Amino acid sequence: KRPIIIDTDPGIDDALAIAIALYAGELDVKLITTVAGNVGVDKTTYNALRLLKFFEKESIPVAVGADKPLIRPYEDASYIHGKSGMEGYDFEDPTCTPITENAVNAMRRIITESKEPITIVAIGPLTNVALLLKVYPEVKENIKEVVMMGGSLSRGNMGVMSEFNVGVDPEAAYILFHSGVDIAMVGLDIGLKALVLPEDSEEIKTMNKTGEMAYCLFKKYRGGSFNTGLKMYDSTAIAYLLAPEIYEVVDTYVDVELAGSMTAGCTVVDLKGYLKQSNNAKVCIDVDADKFRKWFKESIRKCN
Ligand code: BDR
Ligand code: CA
Numbered sequence: 001k002r003p004i005i006i007d008t009d010p011g012i013d014d015a016l017a018i019a020i021a022l023y024a025g026e027l028d029v030k031l032i033t034t035v036a037g038n039v040g041v042d043k044t045t046y047n048a049l050r051l052l053k054f055f056e057k058e059s060i061p062v063a064v065g066a067d068k069p070l071i072r073p074y075e076d077a078s079y080i081h082g083k084s085g086m087e088g089y090d091f092e093d094p095t096c097t098p099i100t101e102n103a104v105n106a107m108r109r110i111i112t113e114s115k116e117p118i119t120i121v122a123i124g125p126l127t128n129v130a131l132l133l134k135v136y137p138e139v140k141e142n143i144k145e146v147v148m149m150g151g152s153l154s155r156g157n158m159g160v161m162s163e164f165n166v167g168v169d170p171e172a173a174y175i176l177f178h179s180g181v182d183i184a185m186v187g188l189d190i191g192l193k194a195l196v197l198p199e200d201s202e203e204i205k206t207m208n209k210t211g212e213m214a215y216c217l218f219k220k221y222r223g224g225s226f227n228t229g230l231k232m233y234d235s236t237a238i239a240y241l242l243a244p245e246i247y248e249v250v251d252t253y254v255d256v257e258l259a260g261s262m263t264a265g266c267t268v269v270d271l272k273g274y275l276k277q278s279n280n281a282k283v284c285i286d287v288d289a290d291k292f293r294k295w296f297k298e299s300i301r302k303c304n
Helices: 012-023 041-054 103-113 127-135 137-142 164-168 170-177 188-193 198-205 209-220 233-242 289-301
Strands: 002-008 027-034 062-064 118-122 143-149 183-186 247-252 254-256 267-269 281-287
Touching: 002 012, 002 103, 002 233, 012 027, 012 041, 012 209, 012 233, 012 289, 027 041, 027 103, 027 233, 041 062, 062 103, 103 118, 103 127, 103 137, 118 233, 127 137, 127 170, 137 143, 143 233, 164 170, 170 254, 183 233, 188 233, 188 281, 198 209, 198 289, 209 289, 233 281, 233 289, 281 289
Parallel strands: 002 027, 002 118, 027 062, 118 143, 143 183, 183 281
Antiparallel strands: 247 281, 254 267
8 A cells, every 4th residue: 555645725625535545445544734725724624633533534643734834925715615614514523633743743753654655645735745845854765756736737726827736835836846856746737627527426426425425515616616517626636646547747847936926836837848957747737537537436436
């Protein structure tokens, strides 16, 4: 089993990504770390704990991460995910609490202790990941890869040129792309194509408890219209691990615009090598949408 840490800001699409990861036989979720993103970190932490209760996986530790971006003021996305971040389903209160270590120290411990290199799946703003790499650079030796949902080859969903997870904390993304660790970027372009169509939602609804919960969340999820298809952004990062064949991937150089007065948080994906830099990331440039839908449904079917 591939050991992973999920760094997340649940988040409706985060909830489904976490569900799939927890029930995938190929993955071993060692730790969940939370970050301010879709909603504040108190809420994303509470949501992570509620999810683990729901999935009966409360033995997985949750560590609390950054409550704001490294430098910039924090803006949430509660207009998409609702006030709680996971509006639409009546979750039970968690019975567990976060561990006492903060996210960065917990990540460091898990990575250092692991016999096998750890994969970090980052599906929220990259604040915790950046802090980890800056404060404890020695962990890089035992990081297999950072698979991130974020960035864009084209335009944005937070600003004209910025995708939310990079746009919230561009400096953190910059630190990651300049860290030297192996990176896989599954960006907005993929998320816009990897849709769950209304007929899929109907199918999912009756699959199991998770399907029913997903359906209830989907009805409140404003990131996409229920009728024209829902964008399952964060699950696309899990799909990169479990079904890489659905993607077209290129090795390239990615940088993050920090100075732009209108374009800060833009991922500059240098497909043609204008910047004359060595490649630092694998970037998904296309996805087979039908295969994604099929994979997504099969994955939800494996949940409880
Ligand atoms: C990303 O932003 C968040 O709203 C989603 O959870 C996803 O991680 C998409 O841009
Ligand atoms: Ca997210």
